[in-house]
Amino acid sequence: MNNFWQTIPKPFYILAPMEDVTDTVFRQVITHCGEPDVYFTEFVNVGGLAFEQKNPQLGQIVSHRLAKNHEKPLVAQIWGVTPEDYFESAKKIVELGFDGIDINMGCPVKNVIKQGACSALIKNPNLAAEIIQATKEGSQNQIPISVKTRIGFDKIDTQNWAGFLLGQNIQALTIHGRTVKEESKVPCHWDEIGKVVDLNNEIEKQKLEMKSETKSEKEGELECETLDEILNWKIDNLELLLSEILQD
Numbered sequence: 001m002n003n004f005w006q007t008i009p010k011p012f013y014i015l016a017p018m019e020d021v022t023d024t025v026f027r028q029v030i031t032h033c034g035e036p037d038v039y040f041t042e043f044v045n046v047g048g049l050a051f052e053q054k055n056p057q058l059g060q061i062v063s064h065r066l067a068k069n070h071e072k073p074l075v076a077q078i079w080g081v082t083p084e085d086y087f088e089s090a091k092k093i094v095e096l097g098f099d100g101i102d103i104n105m106g107c108p109v110k111n112v113i114k115q116g117a118c119s120a121l122i123k124n125p126n127l128a129a130e131i132i133q134a135t136k137e138g139s140q141n142q143i144p145i146s147v148k149t150r151i152g153f154d155k156i157d158t159q160n161w162a163g164f165l166l167g168q169n170i171q172a173l174t175i176h177g178r179t180v181k182e183e184s185k186v187p188c189h190w191d192e193i194g195k196v197v198d199l200n201n202e203i204e205k206q207k208l209e210m211k212s213e214t215k216s217e218k219e220g221e222l223e224c225e226t227l228d229e230i231l232n233w234k235i236d237n238l239e240l241l242l243s244e245i246l247q248d
């Protein structure tokens with residue numbers, strides 16, 4: 001996977017996705033005023049994109065919103081409810097040469113919530129996980145998948161919700177530091193964003209520890225030649241581990 005999130009300079013400066021604002025013309029104007037490290041499109045509906053894929057004779061009504069020029073890296077933001085539509089849209093977005101796909105799970109507009117899309121997914125983590133999976137499969141893991149969301153629906157629920165998303169093996173997570181109910185009417189809860197950073201650091205640390213344990217197990221196995229030797233090696237290590245736990 002070509003994951004630009006790992007190579008951009010830190011701290012980075014991003015042009016946020018804005019409906020009816022961040023089209024290619026606006027993005028090019030911004031390039032001349034102060035080039036960001038990452039660009040986002042406006043959000044584009046996956047139902048519309050998938051319909052267009054299946055009915056090319058009807059023209060490009062929705063995908064013109066994905067028109068682009070030389071802005072790079074450029075992330076296409078998408079929204080909707082049906083995992084199959086995310087799968088089709090992700091395929092198309094990779095074909096169009098985008099650098100990433102961002103799934104909107106934060107928009108608080110009543111019309112989209114009524115459909116069960118965007119920030120309504122905070123109340124439907126199973127569907128959110130299916131959507132992320134379908135998007136990964138559609139993109140064939142060629143470009144990074146990210147999510148943009150809020151810190152809860154009616155009340156702050158950062159630990160649960162952000163923890164759940166960080167467990168979905170996504171390449172980036174953007175947090176709008178307000179609940180859906182708060183819309184944009186209160187100051188941002190910066191401390192909650194800080195909690196997500198801490199949570200992510202903790203998860204990454206655990207992953208690293210697990211990786212190094214798996215690696216040393218593999219290395220140990222490589223030193224053994226027969227199945228018996230491998231089994232004995234594993235039993236020895238298990239005993240060692242158990243005695244360490246008992247001593248603790």
Ligand SMILES: Cc1cc2nc3c(=O)[nH]c(=O)nc-3n(C[C@H](O)[C@H](O)[C@H](O)COP(=O)(O)O)c2cc1C
Pocket residue numbers: 016017018019020021042043077104106107148176184188
């Ligand atoms: C006009 C407008 C359109 C927006 N459209 C989107 C959008 O399509 N997708 C999205 O994730 N956020 C959208 N947002 C939210 C912004 O990206 C940003 O997260 C939000 O404005 C929070 O920053 P603020 O507190 O400085 O307003 C939009 C915001 C504005 C003002």
